[in-house]
Amino acid sequence: MHDTSSKTIVLSGSHNKFGEQVLKRAGTNFNRCLHCQSCASGCPFTGAMDYLPNRIIRLVQFGQIQPALESATIWACVACNTCSIQCPMAIDIPGVMDALRQMAIENGHQIAEPDVLNFHREVLNTIERYGRTHKLEIMLRYKIKKRDWFTDLNVGLKMLAKRKLDLTPSRVSDIGRIRQLFKKSSKDA
Amino acid sequence: MTDPAIHKYSYFPGCSLATTAKENNASMVAFCRKIGVELVELEDWNCCGSSSAHSIDSELAAALPARNLSLAPEGRPLLVACPSCLLRLRQAQLHLLQNKDQQQWYQGTFDRPVDTQLEILHFFELLERLDISDVMPDAFERLKGLRFAPYYGCMLARPPELRHEKNYYGLMEKVLTSLGASPVHWRFASRCCGTFLSVVRPDVVTPMVNSIVDGARQAGAECVITACAMCHLNLEVRCRLPDSVPILHFSEALSLALGTAESDGWFSRHLVDPRPMLEQRGLLHSNG
Numbered sequence: 001m002h003d004t005s006s007k008t009i010v011l012s013g014s015h016n017k018f019g020e021q022v023l024k025r026a027g028t029n030f031n032r033c034l035h036c037q038s039c040a041s042g043c044p045f046t047g048a049m050d051y052l053p054n055r056i057i058r059l060v061q062f063g064q065i066q067p068a069l070e071s072a073t074i075w076a077c078v079a080c081n082t083c084s085i086q087c088p089m090a091i092d093i094p095g096v097m098d099a100l101r102q103m104a105i106e107n108g109h110q111i112a113e114p115d116v117l118n119f120h121r122e123v124l125n126t127i128e129r130y131g132r133t134h135k136l137e138i139m140l141r142y143k144i145k146k147r148d149w150f151t152d153l154n155v156g157l158k159m160l161a162k163r164k165l166d167l168t169p170s171r172v173s174d175i176g177r178i179r180q181l182f183k184k185s186s187k188d189a
Numbered sequence: 190m191t192d193p194a195i196h197k198y199s200y201f202p203g204c205s206l207a208t209t210a211k212e213n214n215a216s217m218v219a220f221c222r223k224i225g226v227e228l229v230e231l232e233d234w235n236c237c238g239s240s241s242a243h244s245i246d247s248e249l250a251a252a253l254p255a256r257n258l259s260l261a262p263e264g265r266p267l268l269v270a271c272p273s274c275l276l277r278l279r280q281a282q283l284h285l286l287q288n289k290d291q292q293q294w295y296q297g298t299f300d301r302p303v304d305t306q307l308e309i310l311h312f313f314e315l316l317e318r319l320d321i322s323d324v325m326p327d328a329f330e331r332l333k334g335l336r337f338a339p340y341y342g343c344m345l346a347r348p349p350e351l352r353h354e355k356n357y358y359g360l361m362e363k364v365l366t367s368l369g370a371s372p373v374h375w376r377f378a379s380r381c382c383g384t385f386l387s388v389v390r391p392d393v394v395t396p397m398v399n400s401i402v403d404g405a406r407q408a409g410a411e412c413v414i415t416a417c418a419m420c421h422l423n424l425e426v427r428c429r430l431p432d433s434v435p436i437l438h439f440s441e442a443l444s445l446a447l448g449t450a451e452s453d454g455w456f457s458r459h460l461v462d463p464r465p466m467l468e469q470r471g472l473l474h475s476n477g
């Protein structure tokens with residue numbers, strides 16, 4: 001018997017549009033999830049998450065768009081596959097996180113960890129400019145956006161002293177092709 | 190297998206080895222040359238997209254590796270040094286295989302075919318194919334007594350679609366043990382290093398890295414040996430322990446066994462200087 005009071009979550013079965021969209025994008029059937037929590041027990045980054053990885057899956061199954069897309073978890077996930085390698089149902093959990101992150105950006109949801117998004121954007125920016133990542137520039141631009149110069153200053157200086165941060169980028173010469181790939185991707189998005 | 194060029198591989202170093210981890214690159218190339226494997230760097234290769242492309246732009250995560258696949262000369266396997274690049278390249282290739290339209294679009298854009306059959310292999314797979322006693326006949330016992338903590342990070346974990354590929358857990362122990370070194374048993378061999386969270390959330394990664402390095406020390410290791418340049422960097426820059434241990438690239442350890450390690454060009458770039466420990470062990474020579 002379904003309780004229709006507003007507090008009850010009704011499992012919407014095939015009418016969970018959100019779940020279908022995530023499924024299509026991620027290309028992995030998270031509805032197989034047993035909620036055994038192997039993923040959550042193995043994940044090294046649950047300390048930076050608000051929902052455990054299997055609870056994110058639960059939110060998607062329940063059609064809970066906002067909590068899923070606005071969670072910190074999707075940004076803390078580094079796609080290390082520690083979870084998916086031990087998932088008994090072979091669910092590509094980081095693939096689900098990729099899908100949710102991109103849907104959060106596209107649909108203008110609040111980004112729980114804007115620093116992570118900024119970092120990813122700066123990485124892609126240097127790839128668009130040079131064809132390869134340029135760590136010094138990524139760090140400087142990331143820091144400018146964050147307006148935080150002092151955290152990690154000593155790490156940066158040590159890396160410079162050890163010649164680990166090149167001043168000039170390593171470049172692809174056929175950069176036109178790379179830019180074309182970026183253009184195509186932003187057109188399709 | 191009678192191909193005379195069988196020991197010639199195309200080589201994809203990736204951004205880390207080209208910049209922050211030049212010593213990883215140099216030791217990899219030097220080691221391969223010494224054992225008769227010629228690495229020919231993929232001409233004009235581009236970044237595989239790193240963690241960021243698949244995180245926020247799946248299309249780029251497919252497109253960037255595709256260009257690299259189009260650059261590889263036919264009939265020569267592509268050796269990849271970085272485990273993350275390897276994963277990105279293989280996954281993109283798998284998706285491309287399943288999508289003919291995309292294949293054609295790339296082909297048109299790059300003006301050349303994208304090799305969906307290209308054999309892509311990691312440095313581990315190359316080693317596994319070789320007989321160490323054959324290619325390093327003089328290196329036996331060279332690392333005698335060196336107690337190391339083998340660190341794989343997340344490289345052995347793969348997404349479900351690639352999970353049936355061979356797993357190389359224990360390969361570093363196998364190879365280095367045959368060269369005289371002794372692995373310690375410890376808990377953190379496959380603990381992820383934190384990758385990009387090291388930049389964005391040092392508050393989360395620092396304690397994690399501390400416990401990894403401390404775990405190695407407590408297990409009696411004199412050094413940690415890593416198979417991934419990103420792991421190497423994170424273990425070095427995020428460790429806040431007063432008594433850290435040196436972190437060596439696997440390729441450096443192999444070169445040490447061959448006596449081809451370059452003290453100045455490689456070890457001087459480490460944040461925790463491994464030279465005192467290596468000298469004590471008699472592993473560094475004056476030419477180095």
Ligand code: SF4
Nearest residue numbers: 033034036037039087
């Ligand atoms: S390990 Fe797999 S099946 Fe178990 S809770 Fe996590 S996603 Fe679900």
Ligand code: SF4
Nearest residue numbers: 043077078080081083
């Ligand atoms: S892939 Fe993401 S969710 Fe899975 S263990 Fe790694 S960080 Fe945690």
